Amino acid sequence: MSDPPDPNSIPLHTRDLHPTDLQLARLAVRDDAAFEALVNRHAAGVHRLAAAMVGPGAADDVVQDVFIAVHRGLKGFRGEAAFSTWLHRITLNACHKALRGKGHPTVPLSDTPGLAAPHDPVHAGEQADLRVRLAQALHSLPADQREAVSLRELSGLDYAEIAEVTGAELGTVKSRINRGRAALRAYLTKMEITP
Amino acid sequence: MNDHDLDAVFAQARALAPADNGAAERFLVGHRQRRAQQRTRRTGWVGALLASAAAVAGLTVLRPTPELPASAAYGAYQSAWGDGW
Numbered sequence: 001m002s003d004p005p006d007p008n009s010i011p012l013h014t015r016d017l018h019p020t021d022l023q024l025a026r027l028a029v030r031d032d033a034a035f036e037a038l039v040n041r042h043a044a045g046v047h048r049l050a051a052a053m054v055g056p057g058a059a060d061d062v063v064q065d066v067f068i069a070v071h072r073g074l075k076g077f078r079g080e081a082a083f084s085t086w087l088h089r090i091t092l093n094a095c096h097k098a099l100r101g102k103g104h105p106t107v108p109l110s111d112t113p114g115l116a117a118p119h120d121p122v123h124a125g126e127q128a129d130l131r132v133r134l135a136q137a138l139h140s141l142p143a144d145q146r147e148a149v150s151l152r153e154l155s156g157l158d159y160a161e162i163a164e165v166t167g168a169e170l171g172t173v174k175s176r177i178n179r180g181r182a183a184l185r186a187y188l189t190k191m192e193i194t195p
Numbered sequence: 196m197n198d199h200d201l202d203a204v205f206a207q208a209r210a211l212a213p214a215d216n217g218a219a220e221r222f223l224v225g226h227r228q229r230r231a232q233q234r235t236r237r238t239g240w241v242g243a244l245l246a247s248a249a250a251v252a253g254l255t256v257l258r259p260t261p262e263l264p265a266s267a268a269y270g271a272y273q274s275a276w277g278d279g280w
Contacts, residue, residue, distance in 0.1 A: 032230065036223055043219035044211055051215070052208050063218045064225065071226075127212050134208050153205040181201060188204065189196045195203035 021083035029074045046091050052154050054098040055135040056128045065094040088165045092147055137187045145180030152177050
């Protein structure tokens with residue numbers, strides 16, 4: 001009896017409809033369809049995180065930086081960490097880069113009218129505006145608190161996942177989130193921002 | 196602002212917007228163009244490389260065989276014994 005075929009050697013279109021991120025990442029090294037499936041699966045979450053960290057106007061640039069980095073790094077991705085962990089680390093790095101204004105022009109966070117994403121329908125304007133103000137508020141935090149709070153509150157990662165992404169201890173993560181949230185409450189109160 | 200208000204702000208910011216849902220396609224449009232350009236460039240290089248290889252091979256095969264130079268020994272015999280030794 002022959003061994004079952006290696007699932008990673010089977011072309012994407014002939015395999016199950018819900019391959020894991022790791023399977024897709026391995027296939028995506030040489031299969032454009034697998035890479036596009038990864039992008040389709042994760043781009044919205046990356047864009048959401050970026051929009052709230054650097055402002056909606058710069059979020060597309062972050063998405064582009066992230067997936068270009070992913071495409072280049074797939075050969076070296078061994079799957080030792082979860083794909084999601086790796087992707088969030090890359091996203092945070094891209095957000096830092098955008099906030100520092102390196103690599104591409106960063107729209108000033110105070111320049112609200114320029115920050116609306118071109119595809120936002122009118123009814124999403126309020127949310128885009130809230131993300132701009134949230135990005136300003138998050139920008140007032142130290143980088144480690146900003147990362148921990150954003151991963152928790154915007155990406156929905158649990159403490160252990162955040163610890164893995166940031167390389168910090170679990171207790172440190174909880175402390176950063178608590179301090180970050182307290183600072184955000186104070187900032188948003190001062191700016192009279194309400195939900 | 197209390198914790199509940201802050202949670203409400205995050206919930207509002209976290210809700211997926213149309214701009215989030217369109218991010219993949221906006222990226223992929225540019226990505227496909229970049230990949231097509233890469234492929235075109237690669238094809239061009241391969242074509243040029245094959246053409247060069249073909250030219251070198253052609254020159255090697257079709258080049259007329261040069262006349263062999265006379266050896267020193269042949270020259271010595273020739274001078275000592277004259278033509279037709």
